[in-house]
Amino acid sequence: MIINGVSIDETFAEAFPMKATRAIITAQNEKWAMISAQAMTGFATSVIACGCEAGIERILEPSETPDGRPGVSILIFAMGGKGLAKQLETRAGQCVLTSPTSALFAGIDDGVQIPLGKNLRYFGDGFQTSKKIDGKRYWRVPVMDGEFLTEATTGRVDAVGGGNFLVLAKSQPQALAACEAAIVEMKKMPNVIMPFPGGVVRSGSKVGSKYPALGASTNDAFCPTLKGVTKTDLSPDIESVMEIVIDGLTKEDIDNAMRVGIQAVCDLGAENGIQRISAGNYGGKLGPFHFHLQEIMK
Amino acid sequence: MSALTFTVKQETAQRVDVSPLVCHLLSGLTLAEIAAIELQNGKRKIRTDELFEVSGDDTQNILIKNSYAKLDFIAKELQDGVMTVEGDAGAYFGMSMKSGELTLNGNAGLYAACEMKNGLLTINGNAGDFLGAALPGNKQGMKGGTVLVKGNVGQRAGDHMRRGNMLIEGNAGDYCGSRMVAGTIAVMGTTGKFLGYAMQRGTLLLWQQPTLSATFNDCGSHTLAFLPILFKSFKKLDSKFASESFNRVQRYGGDMAEKGRAEVLVKL
Numbered sequence: 001m002i003i004n005g006v007s008i009d010e011t012f013a014e015a016f017p018m019k020a021t022r023a024i025i026t027a028q029n030e031k032w033a034m035i036s037a038q039a040m041t042g043f044a045t046s047v048i049a050c051g052c053e054a055g056i057e058r059i060l061e062p063s064e065t066p067d068g069r070p071g072v073s074i075l076i077f078a079m080g081g082k083g084l085a086k087q088l089e090t091r092a093g094q095c096v097l098t099s100p101t102s103a104l105f106a107g108i109d110d111g112v113q114i115p116l117g118k119n120l121r122y123f124g125d126g127f128q129t130s131k132k133i134d135g136k137r138y139w140r141v142p143v144m145d146g147e148f149l150t151e152a153t154t155g156r157v158d159a160v161g162g163g164n165f166l167v168l169a170k171s172q173p174q175a176l177a178a179c180e181a182a183i184v185e186m187k188k189m190p191n192v193i194m195p196f197p198g199g200v201v202r203s204g205s206k207v208g209s210k211y212p213a214l215g216a217s218t219n220d221a222f223c224p225t226l227k228g229v230t231k232t233d234l235s236p237d238i239e240s241v242m243e244i245v246i247d248g249l250t251k252e253d254i255d256n257a258m259r260v261g262i263q264a265v266c267d268l269g270a271e272n273g274i275q276r277i278s279a280g281n282y283g284g285k286l287g288p289f290h291f292h293l294q295e296i297m298k
Numbered sequence: 299m300s301a302l303t304f305t306v307k308q309e310t311a312q313r314v315d316v317s318p319l320v321c322h323l324l325s326g327l328t329l330a331e332i333a334a335i336e337l338q339n340g341k342r343k344i345r346t347d348e349l350f351e352v353s354g355d356d357t358q359n360i361l362i363k364n365s366y367a368k369l370d371f372i373a374k375e376l377q378d379g380v381m382t383v384e385g386d387a388g389a390y391f392g393m394s395m396k397s398g399e400l401t402l403n404g405n406a407g408l409y410a411a412c413e414m415k416n417g418l419l420t421i422n423g424n425a426g427d428f429l430g431a432a433l434p435g436n437k438q439g440m441k442g443g444t445v446l447v448k449g450n451v452g453q454r455a456g457d458h459m460r461r462g463n464m465l466i467e468g469n470a471g472d473y474c475g476s477r478m479v480a481g482t483i484a485v486m487g488t489t490g491k492f493l494g495y496a497m498q499r500g501t502l503l504l505w506q507q508p509t510l511s512a513t514f515n516d517c518g519s520h521t522l523a524f525l526p527i528l529f530k531s532f533k534k535l536d537s538k539f540a541s542e543s544f545n546r547v548q549r550y551g552g553d554m555a556e557k558g559r560a561e562v563l564v565k566l
């Protein structure tokens with residue numbers, strides 16, 4: 001398959017099951033909601049070492065938030081329910097409770113309920129009070145700038161992590177420009193995050209390593225500087241490869257995000273140095289969800 | 299299907315316990331069986347069709363017409379159905395109501411909504427003392443749901459209240475929120491003496507500045523984020539509360555003679 005001069009590999013991206021939740025952070029203005037959201041989703045690029053993968057889903061208008069203030073919705077993914085609950089609580093406690101004027105709400109009502117502010121309330125040292133409104137429990141925790149309002153729980157759902165595609169280009173600036181264009185479009189899609197810095201990964205990994213202690217290592221088949229010394233997957237004219245990783249609440253959400261992302265890259269086309277689109281295929285070793293590039297782009 | 303309608307033929311001299319005439323107890327019964335239900339009237343029992351003209355067939359939608367202030371226990375433990383009462387109601391209106399909708403187009407007597415658990419109870423008139431309270435000797439009053447009163451309420455509204463919303467468009471009598479454990483009472487009109495007496499937790503949300511006991515302390519003026527959420531939950535009500543929304547309040551903490559975790563919030 002070739003789109004605008006860009007070859008779409010006959011391969012698939014592999015993804016794996018995760019647990020996910022959404023939280024809504026509001027504040028006096030969008031600036032402070034975003035600061036809090038950025039803090040809460042910081043150091044959350046990969047479950048390999050961060051404990052979770054998290055990102056900002058979108059900015060919310062005041063009319064979309066529970067308390068009518070500007071807000072930001074974030075998604076957090078982890079490999080298991082326990083890990084997700086721990087990350088959510090730790091991050092909420094250190095990054096939202098502490099952030100001026102913030103409030104924290106559930107972004108998913110269904111699913112297994114996990115603590116959001118349920119345990120953070122104890123920071124109130126006995127002065128905390130609860131309100132049950134329309135079946136939802138809220139906690140009001142007195143803090144120095146007024147009151148921290150948080151919903152007690154949020155819903156945990158089954159999700160998919162690790163959807164991806166690779167952008168193979170003639171030069172590093174061209175690969176980055178294409179990925180930036182893809183991210184702009186993918187950020188418009190609901191229920192997905194691209195957890196890596198700016199949504200783009202330059203250090204894609206393969207499963208396993210020559211060092212027994214490491215579960216993942218550099219994807220040498222796609223490293224342009226190793227073209228002559230390893231079993232490469234790159235043609236001589238490819239000088240840079242970048243990856244976009246997508247976590248989504250469902251496989252369909254990732255399908256849709258990949259479609260708009262790959263299309264944005266292809267719109268730049270071969271004339272902008274984009275040669276191929278490929279994917280992180282680990283021979284079925286990584287996960288049960290397979291995203292066939294050519295099927296997605298049909 | 300038409301609403302199952304009980305029309306009072308003639309008011310009785312003695313009080314009547316009409317608690318058997320509630321949706322979940324009448325479900326599946328024929329009109330003849332309903333007409334034969336015995337009601338306690340003073341010290342004697344009367345058949346339902348002695349007191350009421352019975353018509354209609356939808357047991358989940360009950361209408362009581364020409365009701366008067368001696369019909370006690372209307373809609374006791376109501377579950378899921380809809381009940382509407384035209385006229386006044388006696389004591390214990392909607393007592394221990396579990397769910398559904400209950401509307402009174404008249405005035406209610408003592409202990410309306412007492413120990414209510416859930417649902418929406420609307421009184422389009424006045425309510426007597428002990429609205430949403432605990433029965434004498436019991437420790438927990440209303441535990442959930444919403445009570446809306448468009449008129450005034452008597453003394454001890456919300457006595458021992460545990461959870462839920464009590465919305466009063468008119469005035470509240472003395473001891474409003476007394477011994478309240480938790481929950482929210484909102485009063486648009488005036489409040490009487492000894493507001494929040496021995497109140498442990500919970501919120502009294504007021505539109506008018508009250509006369510407070512010395513055991514309530516001023517905590518200053520504040521913008522509280524939960525208030526818009528609370529008001530948003532009132533939007534669906536047919537009430538003045540549906541059009542209200544503010545988040546600036548003067549906060550008073552108390553009752554310091556009790557736990558001191560309750561609050562009186564006065565609109566600024």
